[in-house]
Amino acid sequence: MATATNKKKSETPVGKHIRTFWKIFAIGIGLILLMFLFASWGFFGSLPDETSLENPEKNLATEIIATDGKVIGKFYKENRTPVPYEELPDHLVNALIATEDVRFYDHSGIDAKGTVRAFVFLGSKGGASTITQQLAKLFFTEQVSRNKLQRGLQKIKEWVIATRLERRYTKEEIITMYFNEYDFLNQAVGIESAANIYFDKAPTDLTTVESAMLVGMFKNSSLYNPLRNPVGVKNRRNVVLAQMEKYDFISESVKDSLQALPLEFTYTPQGHDEGIATYFREYARAYMQDWIDKNPKTDGSKYNVYSDGLKVFTTIDSRMQTYAEQAMDDHLSNLQKEFDRQNESNKTAPFRDLTDEETEQIMRTAMKRSDRWRELEKQGKSEKEIIASFKKKTKMRIFTWKNEEHVIDTTMTPMDSIRYYKSFLQASLMSMTPQTGEVKAWVGGIDYKHFKYDMVKTGKRQIGSTFKPFVYATAIDQMHMSPCDTLPNTPFTIPAGTYGLLKPWTPKNSGGTSGGMLTLKDALAQSINTVTARLMYRVGPRPVIDLVKKMGVDTKDMPEAPSIALGTADVSLYEMVGAYSVFANQGVYVKPTLISRIEDKNGTVLYQNVPETKDVISEESAYVTVSLMEGVTQSGSGNRLRSKWRVNDPVYKRAVTGYPYEFKNPIAGKTGTTQNNSDGWFMGMVPNLVTGVWVGGEDRATHFQNTGYGQGATMALPIWAMYMKKCYANEELDVSDERFKRPSKLTITTDCASWKEENSDIDGDDTDEFDF
Template sequence: MLAKLKNNPIVRWALIIISSLTGFFLLFFASIYFGLFGKIPTESELSSLQQNKATQVLASNGELIGKFYVYDRQPIDFDQLPSHLIEALIATEDARFYEHDGIDNRSLGRVFFKSILLQDDSAGGGSTITLQLAKNIYGRKDYGILGIVINKMQEAVIAKRLENVYSKNELIQLYFNTVPFSDNTYGIESASMKFFDKHTVDLKLEEAAVLVGMLKASHYYNPRIFPERSRLRRDVVLMQMAKYDYLSMTQAEETKMLPLILDYRSYSHDKGIAPYFREQVRKDVSGILDTLKNKDGEKYNIYRDGLIVHTTLNYQMQQLAEEALREHMSQLQNDHEQSYGNYGPWEKNKKVLMDAVKRSSRYQKLSKEGLSEEQILKKMEQKHSTELFTYDGMETKNVSSIDSIAHYLKFLNSGLLAVSPKDGAVQAWVGGVDFRFFKYDHVSQSKRQVGSTFKPFVYTAALENGMDPCTYFSVREVTYDKGWTPSNSSSEGDDSNMNYNLKTALSKSMNTIAVKVLMETGIPNVIRQARDLGIESELPAVPSIALGTASLNLEEMTGAYSAYANDGYATKPFYISRIEDAEGNILATFKPKVSKRKAFSEDTRKIMVNMMQATVDEGTASRLRYSYGLKNDIAGKTGTTQDNKDGWFVGITPELVCVTWVGSDDHRIGFRNTGIGQGANSALPIFAKLMQKMNASSSFNTITNARFQPLSSELANLMECPPEERDNFFERLFSGKNKDRKESSDDKNQEKGKKKKGFFKKLFGKKDDN
């Protein structure tokens, strides 16, 4: 019989074909196995898998602020995987996981007969968790028409080797650390943090089912985009768990009744908490890593090596600061636009608009392509559907590129920096109103004229150089070199016969007196005082420096003002405390940058704090009390620059120094009037709202309940004098003649401050104020 079959030409040819196909298959498999289509990793190589890991940036309490990554991945250990998560995966993806050696032959047979021969879609897939792991780690390459076959065979070889190298639990750990989820997220820890804002170990059953359900098709079942699809897929996972006895049917049905609730947190570079701060950290860490090498002698990579960057940022305060800034800026923006009406410089001032157009990336790109200005503008005038930023959300309009530039040109911007005065540790950092649309960081990159917030440095220098706090200065205007005549912005300076002591003059921010204090103290002494406070930027040696014509940034201002709450020692804001590798080994540590010597005496410090408290209690910052109801111990200073281009406020408490700035990115666009643009209205409310929010939270009690030390009786007596006094008859008689005289900055006859025991007081027997 066998002989007949062998002699049968049909059988013979069938055997030849089968043998040939088998031989071809074996040769084909061998070519794949031995690397003809690409090297397959050995067991030795698989035993030391290296995956790109996201670098994490942590707040002071360990809260995750953001990440730097190519692939958003945070590996975790097996014991951090809750049992219901593992069970959901096995029940849904590979029910026989603990029974096969990487390839489930029974499942493959079922797929072949039911899916291919019987066309039954209910057969499921033959891929195992180990096969999927192989694909997750090494991906797939394009081999043309045979690509799927070659990739599958390569994965089968890798799966077998993985099973030889790792235990089942280790394979589960590897799988969860490499599997891709929606929104460019890799690994269960990153997915858990992104979609539920919690660590994997804390996932509830229904949350774990959502994430496992996403694995079938990560975009299609993305719970952020398609919540209903995701919920239905979650329910399928729960029923699979019941099918394989990981849950009772009652548990599954009860869990299915729960709503799908996300707590989504984006860790993209442009979104999420503290984006300006994260960008600054990225720049700094990248520079630091250039000086460090790993155990292999290679430089660390911020995007691949899974580093951990610990910062000083207070997560909760950062949230409140961002809320406070956005709330105020939304209203201020509305007031700003209404004040200009239809005559905003972003539209009516063609030079301002065209300068912005020519600075735009689109104009620059078209110019590099060789187009003329006329051709470029013609292209940029073409309208198209565009999403535009507004405080009420994104708005889609049909506008041209020039319209879009004008839209963004009208926006005010802002910056906020809050530090601990004792060491300069940054607590909150807000570099602008929205990082997605305004990348320029107004904390670290921007330098603006500081206005009257420079005046405390002048008064500090005056006290340090022996001026009595009860020295009186007249408010009358004086003309200095080059015909410059400073004036006061309020009605307080209308009476030229009025004289104020230092405390009153500072609290009311009298410009004429600030310059006189500067001139009597000496410009070099004031500049030296500013240097002692850590100011490194250029300071013009001119009388107008008293009114803040110098351009400084928020970091300099915050560090300088820290001295008033830090026993006279200035600080330099710092925000990175240490950097660790993926295993937690410390690579670098950083200490606070506190000045080694005092910028001024303790008596000067206490007097200045008292004078700036008066600014808050009864001076230019008094709306902190009457408008915002703040009862905290606060010292402060407002600042407004010429033509209302910049608004500043410095808030000082014993445990926090906060500086805020508001203005337009284009220096030529100022506020329409002082009522809107003055620092008390433009910048102060951001600090006020932040303090209100902090007062409402007991977690900030150490800051909000802190109190300044009262003045000693000796210092209190030194400052015990009427806040103001009018010139007597003879003073009015003789000073009136010189009221408008011109003086040079070094005129030996320039108007001097009147001490509290002045000549006319003695002449007429006026009692000493002490």
């Protein structure tokens, strides 16, 4: 007892402090362990279960993929498309590790050394958060709290989750998830979107300096954003490069050379209004929604086009799509200048041939269809108040051809903006492989952001003389006529009572009737209305309507009248390209296809397109009709495709160089011009590509004053020619420049020179005149 008393007396104050310290230390360690236990038990809020850890929930973007492999668009809540570790370049991974967590491969989620350093120096010499902890923070915790106590609890949860992640995933998988999850802003969620949006390339193609910029954004993508803070981003990029040199991922000389480079990036937004094929992407969105409604998941739930990470493989070729859009921009920007020039002296611009009352009605209808009207109506505004708002000037961003961005900021009244937009000529193009039905290019208008109405499939317009080949094809198929057969080029009348006519019908030719005889080939090349009327009189409207119906044209509103021979019916460009493809495909109709395959995020095929085909006319009749249409580009309204000079082209009349076309290969086609020059068409075919172009105003009263400018050969044909020149220049596309396939047994003569010699009449008249 005395000994114990002596020990107490002999204990120094220092010894007591040491004992107290270790007690406090042990209690602290115990509390920390207890805090971790409480966190793992969910006392500080729920933690993800093992299922959530194995399958972290993400909003994955649906990708729209062109046939050449390029992603041309996405549908998303968050623009995220995961990429595997193998597609992350080494310098990208090295940049992340050097900057964020150099001991990443040595710890198990928590860097003890870094934690102690951060604790001792209060974070002044770097934080302790590992890549795994940052991933845990991105995946499984709520928004970061500014309250220090709550943030401390969140940090503990992140540590617990980080250790769980390390037990379940490899280091490579953790790196991959982190790159795929981080939000780089500007709709760039994940490295795939970031690489494409900031550099217009895939992650695998990133350079070291580009990787350094993106890794630098991990510190704070809101602060270090190249669009808003290029100086700060460059400085941060150089810090990343310095870290890479510090840990021997790059040499000092490489670091110095890369740090000296200016900050360069190619901002390529992936919004729904930007990029290529915007009109097609809207079509694809509607198609996918319809497919989703009809094809539920195995558990009965519906796919979500914005979050399930579907892959939609299309028939669109991104190169051909780009060429088509460039051709339209190049021609329409020139054509619009001439249109605007002519309207300077037009008191009712942009309309013609309308009374004041008719103009007022057009403007009032457009006003009531506008978003502004609907929005104000929802707010409970009266009609008088709404109309008044359309007369007040307001700041707005409007479309223009005057700069590359196609937008300018201005101030005008909403009513003036309606008239302004109606002054623009619109256009559409569709290009298709006739043998497979695969649509290669789809341009529904001049600018989706400002003109969302799709004139490929949704819009229907009068087709003018582009309808005539269907009349000729019916006569060839039923009557075995030859392109060399002749008909009078004289006035012709179909009498009243014929085919339901209430009064006689006497069509006129745009250039008058010169008399004499014309071969069918010359008649179609010159688009002679009277000859087409004679053919219609012989075959009747019903067989022609039945033919185009088999070719995929909606005929329910097509009147059974002889006048359809001249193209009075309204038909969509989509239908016209599909119908013309029958001629190039030896008489077989193949329904146009745009979606070839749909896969889920795991690559499981959910849908595979099966082409829909139908025999329409004989191979011989199709070939003979093609032969007729070749005459259009040889000596008719489409001959400027082969001409050397521009002197006859009103749009390019100021040019002194030759046409940029000068096609030498076989081309079959047909121009079309509707009444008052409201619509200009050109349908052009080579053996493996059929392309149609339409140009016109939103309203039919918006048109050129004369046919010189308003005809299809001036408005639409140049777009076709520019597009095809670009396609031919790219040999990878393999667009045919060969002759159309000739049937093995051809009983109808298409060589008119030989036919004329063999069929001379004994009386010296070397033509056969059909009496109708």
